Amino acid sequence: MYQAFLLKYAEIGIKGKNRYKFENALCEQIRRKLDKIDGEFQVIREQGRIFVEAQGDFDYEEAIQEMGMVFGVSGISPVEVIEDKSWENLAAAVGDFVEHQYDSQDFTFKVKCRRSDKHYPMTSPEVCMELGGYLLERFADLSVDVHDPEVVIWIEVRDKAYVYSKVYPGACGMPLGTNGKAMLLLSGGIDSPVAGYMIAKRGVFIDAVYFHAPPYTSERAKQKVVDLAKLIARYTGPIRLHVVNFTDIQLYIYEQCPHEELTIIMRRYMMRIAETLAEQNNCLGLITGESIGQVASQTMHSLAATNDVCHLPVYRPLIGFDKQDIVNISEKIGTFETSIQPFEDCCTIFVAKHPVTRPEVQRIRQSEKNLEEKIDEMVQTALDTIEVIEVDS
Ligand code: ATP
Ligand code: MG
Numbered sequence: 001m002y003q004a005f006l007l008k009y010a011e012i013g014i015k016g017k018n019r020y021k022f023e024n025a026l027c028e029q030i031r032r033k034l035d036k037i038d039g040e041f042q043v044i045r046e047q048g049r050i051f052v053e054a055q056g057d058f059d060y061e062e063a064i065q066e067m068g069m070v071f072g073v074s075g076i077s078p079v080e081v082i083e084d085k086s087w088e089n090l091a092a093a094v095g096d097f098v099e100h101q102y103d104s105q106d107f108t109f110k111v112k113c114r115r116s117d118k119h120y121p122m123t124s125p126e127v128c129m130e131l132g133g134y135l136l137e138r139f140a141d142l143s144v145d146v147h148d149p150e151v152v153i154w155i156e157v158r159d160k161a162y163v164y165s166k167v168y169p170g171a172c173g174m175p176l177g178t179n180g181k182a183m184l185l186l187s188g189g190i191d192s193p194v195a196g197y198m199i200a201k202r203g204v205f206i207d208a209v210y211f212h213a214p215p216y217t218s219e220r221a222k223q224k225v226v227d228l229a230k231l232i233a234r235y236t237g238p239i240r241l242h243v244v245n246f247t248d249i250q251l252y253i254y255e256q257c258p259h260e261e262l263t264i265i266m267r268r269y270m271m272r273i274a275e276t277l278a279e280q281n282n283c284l285g286l287i288t289g290e291s292i293g294q295v296a297s298q299t300m301h302s303l304a305a306t307n308d309v310c311h312l313p314v315y316r317p318l319i320g321f322d323k324q325d326i327v328n329i330s331e332k333i334g335t336f337e338t339s340i341q342p343f344e345d346c347c348t349i350f351v352a353k354h355p356v357t358r359p360e361v362q363r364i365r366q367s368e369k370n371l372e373e374k375i376d377e378m379v380q381t382a383l384d385t386i387e388v389i390e391v392d393s
Contacts, residue, residue, distance in 0.1 A: 003081045006156070006164060007050040007067065010074040011174060025175040025203075026050065026072040032237070033066040036393075046158070047116055053081075064168050069235050071201050073170030077154070085161035087122065091134045094155065097163050098135060098142075108145035109135070115157040127155060174203030176237050181205040182315060183278035184287040185270065186241070188224045188343060191289025191318055193232050193335040194326050198317040199287050200236035207281050208239050208391075209274050211246040216350075221343035226389060231335050234393040242277055243387040246270075249378050250350055256370040259352040263297045264359050265368060266350065268309045269375075273382060275312055285313040291321050296355040305359040 007030070012022040027043045027050060034041040039058025044051045050073075054063065060078070067076050082093045098105060111131045113124040122130065131153070136142055156162040184196040186208040200206050210225045222243065229239050246269075253265050274286050290298045297306070307314060318326055330336040368375075 003054060004079045004162070005052040005054070005063070005067065006077045006079045006162065007052065007073050007170070008075045008077075008167075009050070009072050009170075010172060012072060022072070022175055022178055023050075025177045026070070029070045029072070029176050029237070030067060033070055034063070037062050037066060039063070051079075067170070068168060069171055070175070071171050071173035071203065071235065072175035074172050075167040075170050077164040077167050079156075079162045079164040082161040082163060085117075085120070085157060087130070090127075090155075090161050091131060093161075094131055094153065094163050095135060095138050097165075098139065098153065101165060102151075104141065105139035106141040107150040108143050108148075109151040109153055110144060110146050110149040111135075111153045111155060113155040113157065117157050117159065120157050124157075127157065131155065171201070171235065173201035176200065176203055176205055179203035180284045181207060181282060182285045182287050183274055183281065183283040184208040184239075185274055185289075186210050186225055186229060187289070188221055188228065188339065188341075189289065190323075190330050190336065190339040191291065191294075191326055192287075193228045193289075193339065194329045194333070195287050195289040195315075195317050196232050197235055197329070197333050197335075199315055200232070206232075206236045206239055206287070207242070207278075207283055209242040209244060209277055211244050211270055211273075213247045213250055214245065216247065216250075218343060224338060224341055224343050226391060227338050228335055229389075229391040230393055231338060232333070233391055235333065238390060238392040240281070241389040241391050243389060244273055244277075244382050245385055246382065249375070249382060252371060252374060252378060254350055257367045260354055260356045261359060261364060261367050262350050262352050263355050264302055264305050264364055265371075267297055267302075267306045268364070268368070269379070271306060271310050271314070273379060275310060276383060277386075278312055283312075285315050286310065287315045287317070289318055289326075290316045291318045291323075291326070294323065296357045299357050301358040301360075302356075305361050305364050308361050308364075 023045050027045055030043050040055040042053045064076055067073060080097050082090055111128040113127040115124045132144055151165055153165050179202055182199055182204050184206050186192045196206050208229055212222050229241050233239050249269055250266060253262060257265050278286055293299060330339060
C-alpha cells in the first residue's frame with residue numbers, strides 16, 4: 001500500500017554545526033530497528049527529513065510501531081511516492097490518494113506544499129491552490145477550511161513528489177548514541193525501568209545492574225528484571241545487565257549494623273558497587289528510580305546519606321514525580337504489567353519495622369565501621385562473580 005515513510009524530528013533541527021552527527025545517529029537507530037523486521041528498507045537523509053523507502057512485503061503496522069520507538073523521531077507519516085510529478089499526473093495521484101485513504105470524503109481540508117525542486121514549474125502556493133481546486137471538483141463532499149482543517153494534505157515536491165496526510169506520533173527525545181552511556185540500577189519495581197527509559201530518551205545508552213539475593217530473592221524475581229530489561233531495550237537498544245550476588249553483603253550488614261539503618265547502609269553498598277561497574281564500563285553516571293518522599297529510603301535525608309558515597313553524577317529523572325505520573329509512563333512504555341508481578345525484591349526481605357527516615361551521615365559512617373573486617377573482600381567477591389546477561393528486545 002505505502003512505498004515510503006517520511007519521518008520528522010524536532011530538537012535535532014536546532015543543533016547547528018553538529019546537526020549531521022545527530023541525523024546520522026538517528027538514521028543508524030532507524031536502520032537498526034528496521035533490520036529486525038521483514039522487508040527491505042532504505043533510510044535516506046534529505047534536507048531536514050528522513051525518508052524510509054520500503055520494498056517487498058512487510059507488515060505496515062509493525063514498521064510504524066518499530067519506528068515509533070526510535071528516540072529522536074517526532075512523527076511518522078506513510079507517504080505515497082509519485083514518480084511522475086507532472087501537474088496532470090500529480091493531481092490525479094493525489095486525488096486517488098484521498099479516495100483510497102478515506103472511506104468518505106466528507107471532511108474539511110487544506111493542502112500544504114513544500115517544494116525543494118526549485119525548477120518545478122509551479123510555486124508551492126500555486127500547487128496548494130490548484131490542488132485544492134482539483135480536489136473540490138472531484139469530491140463533492142469536501143470543503144476547504146484553511147484555519148482549522150480536519151485533514152491536512154501534505155505534498156512534497158523533490159526529485160519525485162510525495163503525498164501524505166497521517167502523522168503517527170514518534171517517541172521524541174534525542175537519538176541514542178549522542179550522549180554517552182550510564183549505568184541504571186534496575187530493580188523489579190515500577191520506577192527504575194521508567195527512569196532508564198527517560199534518560200535513554202535523551203540520547204544516552206544504558207547498561208544495567210541488578211542486586212540479587214538468592215535464596216531470599218527467587219530466580220523468578222531475577223527473570224522479572226531480565227524481562228523488564230528486554231521491554232525497555234525496545235527503546236534503549238541492547239543492555240548489558242550485570243547481576244550482582246548481594247546475599248553475603250546483606251547478611252553481613254544485618255549481623256553487624258543497627259537494624260533501623262539496614263536499608264540506608266545496603267543502598268550505600270549498592271551505589272558503591274554500581275559506581276565501580278559504571279567506571280569499568282565507561283558509564284558517565286548512575287541512574288535510579290528514586291522520587292522524594294516515596295518511601296523511608298527516599299526522604300531528602302536518606303537520599304543525602306545514600307548519595308554521600310557517590311562520586312559520579314546520579315541521575316534521578318523521577319525525583320519530582322508523583323507515583324501516578326510514573327505509573328502512567330510505565331503503562332505507556334509497556335513495563336507496568338511486568339513490574340506489578342508479585343516477586344519480592346531484595347529490599348523487602350531485610351527491611352526494618354521502623355527504618356530511620358532522618359539518617360545522619362556521620363552516624364551511618366560510624367555504623368559502617370562495624371563492617372570493616374570483611375566488607376572489602378565481600379565487595380570484591382561480588383564484583384568477581386557477576387553474571388552478565390546481554391539483553392536485547
Ligand atoms: P523501583 O520501583 O524502581 O523498584 P522503589 O520505589 O521500589 O523503586 P526502592 O526499592 O527504594 O524504590 O529503590 C530505589 C531505587 O534503587 C530503584 O528505583 C532502583 O533504581 C534501585 N534499586 C532498588 N533495589 C534494587 C535492586 N535490587 N537492584 C538494582 N537496583 C535497585
Ligand atoms: Mg523496588
